[in-house]
C-alpha cells in the first residue's frame with residue numbers, strides 16, 4: 001500500500017480515536033457508566049463491534065471496552081517507527097476507525113445529535129430486511145457510498161442519475177470544502193429517500209459508518225454468520241455486498257481512514273482527485289483505490305472496479321429508465337396527465353393469443369395522445385391490452401406477467417403507476433412530458449420489458465392502447481370477464497389438487513440453508529412468490545431458483561409432511577434440516593430467511609399465537625417488537641414456536657392447520673386485520689367462528705401478556721380451550 005495513503009489513514013484514525021475518547025469521557029462523566037446507549041431499531045447493538053468482536057454493547061461502560069480494543073489496533077505514529085507503512089497497519093487503522101466512528105455516532109444518539117437535518121441517520125434492521133429481497137433477485141445490483149461534494153450541482157446530479165439508472169442504491173453524505181453532496185442534490189430538486197435509491201446519511205465523514213455498519217449486518221442476517229465471526233463477516237461483505245465508495249473532492253485524513261475501513265470489507269474507493277492508486281491487494285476483488293477525473297467515466301469505472309453486475313436495458317424512450325425510479329411519486333404540482341384512479345376509467349390486461357393472431361412489436365394507439373389534449377384537460381380514460389404469444393406460454397402465466405406491469409411502468413422516470421387490473425392509476429409528470437414522453441412510449445416500454453424479462457416464454461408481444469371512452473368501456477367488459485375467470489380458477493386450487501410443489505431457493509445467497517417450499521395454499525414467506533409464480537419461474541428458467549418437488553408419499557397429512565419434501569430440503573439445506581412440516585409452527589416448522597412479511601410467535605400462557613407484520617413498529621405482547629423478533633428468527637434456522645410467513649397465508653385454509661388454524665390467533669396489529677379485510681372475514685365465517693376477529697386482540701387492546709390474558713378470558717377466545725400447543 002502506498003506509503004502516503006497508509007500514513008494518512010493512520011493519522012485520520014488517530015484523530016477519530018481521540019474524538020471517540022473525548023466524547024466517551026464526557027458521556028461517562030455526565031451519564032455514568034451504566035447509562036444505556038444504542039441505535040434505533042436494531043437487534044445488533046453496535047453492529048460493527050457486534051460482528052467483528054462479538055460484543056453486545058448496551059451501556060457506556062461496554063462502549064469503553066470497544067474503544068480499548070480499537071485503541072490497541074492503532075499502529076504507532078509513522079514517525080515513531082522506522083519502517084515504510086505496510087498494508088496491515090493501514091487496515092488495522094481502518095478497523096479502529098470504524099469501531100470509533102460507531103462509538104461517536106451512538107453517543108450522538110445519546111445526545112440527540114443524530115439523525116442530522118434531512119438525513120436518515122442509522123439504517124434500521126427493517127430496511128436491511130426489506131431491501132434484502134431486492135438484493136437477492138438482482139433488482140439492486142449494489143450500493144455506492146458517496147463522500148464529499150461534486151465541483152458543481154450539475155455534476156452531482158449527473159453522477160447520481162448515472163448510478164440510479166443502473167439501479168444502484170446510493171448513500172450520499174460527508175462534505176468537501178464545506179459543501180455536501182446532500183445539499184447539492186437538495187438544491188437541484190432531486191428527490192431523496194429509500195424509495196428513490198438515494199439516502200443521505202449525514203454531512204460529516206464519521207456518519208459514513210451508517211452504510212458500513214448496515215452492510216456488515218447483512219453477513220449476520222443473511223449469511224448465517226454469528227456475531228464475533230469477524231473475518232468471515234468481512235469476507236462475506238467482500239463476496240456478497242457489491243458496494244464501493246466514491247469520494248468527490250479532496251480526500252482528507254478522515255476519509256482515508258474511513259476508506260481503509262471500507263477496504264477491509266472489500267469495498268474499493270474511487271476518487272475524482274489525484275490520489276495515489278492502490279492496485280490489486282487481495283483484500284478487495286480488484287483495485288482498492290483508484291482515481292478517475294472524467295465524470296462521464298467515473299460511474300462505469302466504479303462498477304468495473306467493484307465488479308458490480310449491472311443489467312441495463314436501453315429502451316428508446318425520452319426519459320431515464322430503471323428500477324431506481326420505481327418508488328418515485330408524481331405529485332399533484334408535478335402532474336401533467338393521469339389515467340384511472342378517481343379521475344377516469346382505466347384497465348390493463350395481458351392476454352395469451354395464438355401466435356398467428358398477433359404481430360410482434362405492433363404498438364397501436366387508438367385515440368388521442370397526451371400532446372393532443374385540450375388545454376386544462378388533465379385526465380384521459382385508458383385501456384392497455386397486451387397480447388402475448390409463445391410456445392411455452394401458459395394461460396396460468398398471464399397474471400404473473402400482468403403483475404410485473406407495475407414495475408415496468410414505474411421504472412420510467414416521471415411515471416407513477418398504482419394498482420392493477422381495472423383499478424390501476426397512472427400519472428405522467430410535467431417534466432417527463434416536457435422531455436417528450438407520450439402514451440405511445442409506454443407501449444414501447446412494455447414490449448421491450450416483456451421480451452427482456454420473459455423472453456423464454458413470450459415470443460410475440462402486441463400492444464393496443466385505447467384512450468377514447470367508448471373503446472375503453474367496450475374492452476373493459478371483456479377484460480373483467482377474464483379477471484373473473486382467472487380468480488375462479490386460482491381460488492379452486494388446493495395443495496391436494498396438484499401433484500407438485502415448488503421450492504424457492506432465491507434467498508440462499510444470503511441464508512445458505514434456507515428454502516421456501518411453496519404450495520398452492522402456502523405462499524413464500526416474503527409474500528412475493530405464489531405457487532403459480534414458482535411454477536412459471538421454473539418453466540421460464542429451469543436452472544433458476546425454483547425447482548419442482550413431486551409430492552409423492554405423504555407421511556403426515558395433518559402436519560403436512562412429505563417424504564419428497566424432507567429429502568429435497570435435506571439435500572438443499574446442506575443437510576442441516578431433516579424434517580419439514582408445511583402446516584405447523586411447533587413441529588418441524590419451515591425455516592425463515594429474513595424476508596418474511598410477518599412473524600408469528602407462540603404465547604405459551606395463552607395457548608395461542610400472535611402475528612406481527614413488518615410495518616408495525618410498536619411493542620407486541622410477547623415482549624418484542626417486529627425488529628427484535630426478526631433478529632432472533634431469521635438466518636435459515638428452524639425455530640419451533642416462531643415462524644416467518646407471507647401475509648396472505650393467514651387467509652389460507654392451510655394456515656397452521658396442524659395447530660388449530662385461525663382459532664389459535666390471539667393477537668395481531670389492527671392494520672394487518674384491516675389489510676386482509678374481506679378475505680379474513682370470509683375465512684372466519686367458513687370455520688364457523690364469525691365473531692373470531694373481534695376476539696383477536698390488537699395493540700389498542702393489549703401490548704403486554706397480562707392485558708392480553710385478561711382480554712382473551714373476557715371474550716372467551718377459542719384458543720383457551722384448544723389442546724396444548726407443546
Ligand code: SF4
Pocket residue numbers: 133504505506507508514515516523524525526527528529593595596
Ligand atoms: Fe426468499 Fe422464500 Fe421469498 Fe423465495 S419465496 S424469495 S426463498 S423468502
Ligand code: ZN
Pocket residue numbers: 507526593594595596
Ligand atoms: Zn428471504
